[in-house]
Amino acid sequence: MSALLAIENLTVEFTTTRGTVRAVEGLSFRLERGETLAIVGESGSGKSTAALAILRLIAAGSGRIAGGRILFEGSDLLTLADDRLRAVRGARIGMIFQDPMMALNPVYTVGDQIAETLIAHQGMSRRAARQRGVELLRRVRVPAPERRIAEYPHNLSGGMRQRVMIAMALACRPSLLIADEPTTALDVTVQAQVLSLIDELKAEFGMAVLLITHDLGVVWEMAQRVVVMYAGRKVEEGPSGRLFTRPAHPYTRGLLRAAKWEEGEGRRLSEIPGTVPSPSDMPAGCAFAPRCDAAVSRCRGERPALGRVGAQREAACFVAESEPA
């Protein structure tokens, strides 16, 4: 059976004053129907760029998709004609962003913005679209939806805005929801509500979720499979449970220890030394080698390719820990 979404060898480049940099390089992964896959990484890992590239939302001036294929429901989104791509965006693939205040239009009411999607993709009348908008708001548990639908984004709290975004993204019952840091701007009690809502709607609508986040706690709660990115490349992928209990790549191990606030000797938190390399100044060999406590001389000269480290698991590391067969 073919996957809902298959990214093959995706490379995204940006032109900067210091030359061309690769924000995403040779990224491949597959997402099955109804599955939640998390792409996790720190700033500069390329995770958000990859998400934007799926919908061809890379700013044309400075960035371009330099190679690869994005197969969604059988067609390559990168070669799709603009009008056919528009029929995918917002209809077959919904997207929600970190900051709903930036993503919502401040001069239109919530109702107008939800209705726009329904009118554009499903040819609904304005009246029917408004009615459906109220239902959608009720479904994402916005209190008093008949009243809220006439309000502007600035009247709503951050949690309510993100619910409105979700209602818009789900208006046309997409088969894929891309959620880019959907709860990073929210307080934890509201984050818990929104995450549980996404899970519930996922089951109800039978959609797959591509979750982009830096927060391993959120990944733990939401994802079935995890892709770990570092400096534009995938360094590890595997089923969530086993990746968390037995990370193969030293970067994943370090990230996990840091996220758990794990203490080592003398009550010191375990840390990853150094910082993420700048894309214009990538080390030769493995990009993580300068920060890696397991690095050997080979890591500094040669870039490791992805290799199998267990059932459905791969890692790009010469010293990766394999699962016992």
Next chain:
Amino acid sequence: MSAALEAPLLEAHDLVKHFRVGGGMSFTPRHVHALDGVSLSLHPGETLAVVGESGCGKTTLARCLIGLIEPTSGQVRAGGEDAGALLKRDPLRFRRFAQIVFQDPYASLNPRRTVYQTVGDGLRIHGLCPRGERRERAAALLGRVGLSSDYLDRYPHELSGGQRQRVAIARALAVEPAVIVCDEPVSALDVSIQAQVINLLRDLQRDTGVAYLFISHNLALVRHIADRIAVMYLGQIVETGAIAEFRRSLAHPYSRALFAAAPEIGRERVDGAALLAGDVPSPIDPPAGCRFHTRCPHAEARCAAEAPELRVVDGRQVRCHLAERI
């Protein structure tokens, strides 16, 4: 806890801060109740963490304590003296006593000044060392936060987020303060960098005995770094006590909800009834009675009518009528 026996360094007594919003000619002015009767004390060498969600007043509290804003009523005492009076009489002495590190190191460093100028300012203004030795002292301060002297002549835009936060910490350390207020000092940083900065703050505390008032929304982090915790909700402290008590149990329903909502690797997701419904109510018209009663799963009639006071339950202070029963 030997710290508790010593006189407190920094104290808040019944701090109230209301901000006027709206107003003008045709509106009746309304007020944001950012702080409503907050009292706490910070002892030498300890870390007191103030935890809460946005709108709970934790940042307003930090700014009142450091003298950046004046409380509407109540008092801040620094080393036993009235901080408001001290700030008017001898502001330099107060600033040497207490410093602050802000959340966003991109906003809190002046982009037009070099690292040396930023770190050296405190030394210059307070006359802490002869001009000829200032550069050397600034280099030594950078060394203590893990940056080489190569960074002295760099500008903030040349630094990463973690390096900037180290500069901000060096700037605070320059005047050898007794207290540093850390307002979400790592929440703008990447996960792998957060632990570096926390380890640095701990090392500095061990070496200098500085006390931290640590403002955070990150409960997992706070459980590692704090000696005592105060949980705030809508301008009030709802539970406060020693870290050991918090590790053992949580008494206030809000503290429980807050700890349960934060995702924790290795722990089953908390779902359904344990999740709080709704958003934090507006601090312009906080709910009558217990401020948490509109979201509290245990609320009774009494909670809506009567505001609970902080009282001792199970070894810590709790602001809840039902703390013994739930």
